[in-house]
Amino acid sequence: MRTAHRVETVRAAEAELMAKLPEGTPMQRAAAGLAAACCALLGRGRVYGARIVVLAGSGDNGGDALYAGARLARRGAGVQAVLLGSRAHEGGLAALRRAGGRVTDDPFEVLATADLVLDGITGIGGRGGLRPDAVPVARAARGSNAFVVAVDLPSGVDVDTGEVTGEALRADATVTFGTYKPGLLIDPAREYAGAVRLVDIGLDDHLPSVPDVEALQHEDVARMLPVPTASSDKYRRGVVGVVAGSARYPGAAVLAVAGALRGGAGAVRYVGPAGEAVIGRFPETLVHDGPPSKAGRVQAWVVGPGLGDGPGVADVLASDVPVLVDADGLRDLDAAVVRARTAPTVLTPHAGEAAALLGVSRDEVEAGRLRAVRELAARFGATVLLKGSTTLVASPEGGVAVRANPTGTHWLATAGSGDVLSGLAGSLLAAGLHPADAASSAAYLHGLAARRASPGAPVSAQDVAATLPAAWRDVVS
Numbered sequence: 001m002r003t004a005h006r007v008e009t010v011r012a013a014e015a016e017l018m019a020k021l022p023e024g025t026p027m028q029r030a031a032a033g034l035a036a037a038c039c040a041l042l043g044r045g046r047v048y049g050a051r052i053v054v055l056a057g058s059g060d061n062g063g064d065a066l067y068a069g070a071r072l073a074r075r076g077a078g079v080q081a082v083l084l085g086s087r088a089h090e091g092g093l094a095a096l097r098r099a100g101g102r103v104t105d106d107p108f109e110v111l112a113t114a115d116l117v118l119d120g121i122t123g124i125g126g127r128g129g130l131r132p133d134a135v136p137v138a139r140a141a142r143g144s145n146a147f148v149v150a151v152d153l154p155s156g157v158d159v160d161t162g163e164v165t166g167e168a169l170r171a172d173a174t175v176t177f178g179t180y181k182p183g184l185l186i187d188p189a190r191e192y193a194g195a196v197r198l199v200d201i202g203l204d205d206h207l208p209s210v211p212d213v214e215a216l217q218h219e220d221v222a223r224m225l226p227v228p229t230a231s232s233d234k235y236r237r238g239v240v241g242v243v244a245g246s247a248r249y250p251g252a253a254v255l256a257v258a259g260a261l262r263g264g265a266g267a268v269r270y271v272g273p274a275g276e277a278v279i280g281r282f283p284e285t286l287v288h289d290g291p292p293s294k295a296g297r298v299q300a301w302v303v304g305p306g307l308g309d310g311p312g313v314a315d316v317l318a319s320d321v322p323v324l325v326d327a328d329g330l331r332d333l334d335a336a337v338v339r340a341r342t343a344p345t346v347l348t349p350h351a352g353e354a355a356a357l358l359g360v361s362r363d364e365v366e367a368g369r370l371r372a373v374r375e376l377a378a379r380f381g382a383t384v385l386l387k388g389s390t391t392l393v394a395s396p397e398g399g400v401a402v403r404a405n406p407t408g409t410h411w412l413a414t415a416g417s418g419d420v421l422s423g424l425a426g427s428l429l430a431a432g433l434h435p436a437d438a439a440s441s442a443a444y445l446h447g448l449a450a451r452r453a454s455p456g457a458p459v460s461a462q463d464v465a466a467t468l469p470a471a472w473r474d475v476v477s
């Protein structure tokens, strides 16, 4: 699991750590890890003679960058510091000078020929976007051919929320200290961070066990996924009911069933007007064209993909088994009805649907995904999976981390891929997973399947569904 903590928590943990270590030790650990990461990024034998520019703000983030610059200068790199803000970190600057590094007063000249730039303008003390004096320098750094490494986080992003409200420096990689920060896992800030590496500075023992945000890894998902045993039969493995599709959108039913068949339930029951299309494609599906409540036993329902104005939402919400509501099922969804349910409910809106449920604009949801997903979970008393560039899963109960899915790809923004996801998540619910586990492991497998089905190229929703077993195998092997 990758765990991320907000600034306030990091500060408290750092204060405890500093109290038991000689002064400056955490910063030296950070700088050593940062310098080692820069050496690895430059490649073997390429540190000596490398042209490195350190952008140093006035705080400790600048200190980390200057101390790392000193270490690189000692290994033969040519290091030039650009000092931004009212002052520079004294110890860091002195160390850099002792190691042969220089301070330049022409940032644009040194940036034009740099191989590597260290962005130490602001760290967890930064507020708002970059200040005006830092903006042209940051732009020149990004416009150069240099590889940009953000120190702790890309300067200018809101690291607690992942929001980017002003100018920020887009990095190729970020070396972060002690713990991940929420913004390093959530777009839009995540995109500014590039590839993220964590340097251990001994903070773990001082951090709370429940992080603010977490990102699953293969081994976490492997532990969640259902495994049939000798005593399994199709009913014990769980039956998932899918209420989806309409005369206008029969394909949504097929895609939701395609996801459900790959999600670990023992059987998939389809309810709706697209039975023929579903059976034509997946003869193993049990179909029913009456109301869901008369369809027979199910352990979890998925309702909404391609449903149009079709019936079924109220019937399914009245059941006492877990229900996943997606797409058309989310339209005009009544929070009081969802809150009154006795079994768990999972909502899977995209940003537009989330905006309608919250009564705000789509842009607002996209800019502040973490806030939106938490607010929806609280308002509806439901587990909410907010789809999009970083899919987030929030639980209704307090004191639980929001999960950020690390496997997504922008190629997933294709019609019908959400239908596959809801079928898959519903199937995992029927197989008995906790709602947050069902939602987050479904998003994980879905993203992985998309990448695997078509690395770096367009992918269709059907291909995503067909590749789910291979993604599952990757995760458990």
Ligand SMILES: NC(=O)C1=CN([C@@H]2O[C@H](COP(=O)(O)OP(=O)(O)OC[C@H]3O[C@@H](n4cnc5c(N)ncnc54)[C@H](O)[C@@H]3O)[C@@H](O)[C@H]2O)[C@@H](O)CC1
Pocket (backbone or CB within 6 Å): 014, 015, 018, 026, 027, 028, 030, 057, 058, 059, 060, 061, 062, 064, 085, 121, 122, 123, 124, 125, 126, 127, 128, 129, 130, 131, 134, 151, 152, 156, 177, 201
């Ligand atoms: N406290 C600790 O134990 C450790 C801290 N470390 C480093 O210390 C950093 C935090 O240091 P600080 O608390 O000094 O804060 P920062 O270095 O993040 O920034 C604070 C300074 O930046 C300026 N600033 C704020 N917003 C700005 C903006 N938008 N544009 C330009 N300048 C802006 C402020 O004037 C302030 O002087 C961490 O991110 C990390 O890099 C590491 O050395 C690890 C150990």
Ligand SMILES: Nc1ncnc2c1ncn2[C@@H]1O[C@H](COP(=O)(O)OP(=O)(O)O)[C@@H](O)[C@H]1O
Pocket (backbone or CB within 6 Å): 327, 350, 386, 387, 388, 389, 390, 391, 408, 409, 410, 411, 412, 413, 414, 415, 416, 417, 418, 419, 420, 421, 446
């Ligand atoms: N920019 C993006 N980057 C990564 N994934 C995205 C992006 N936009 C959408 N997705 C993913 O693609 C899927 C699309 O779902 P959805 O919007 O419901 O489409 P549909 O209803 O056509 O199936 C979701 O899994 C979502 O997280």
Ligand SMILES: [K+]
Pocket (backbone or CB within 6 Å): 061, 119, 120, 121, 122, 123, 150, 151, 152, 153, 154, 155
């Ligand atoms: K930084």
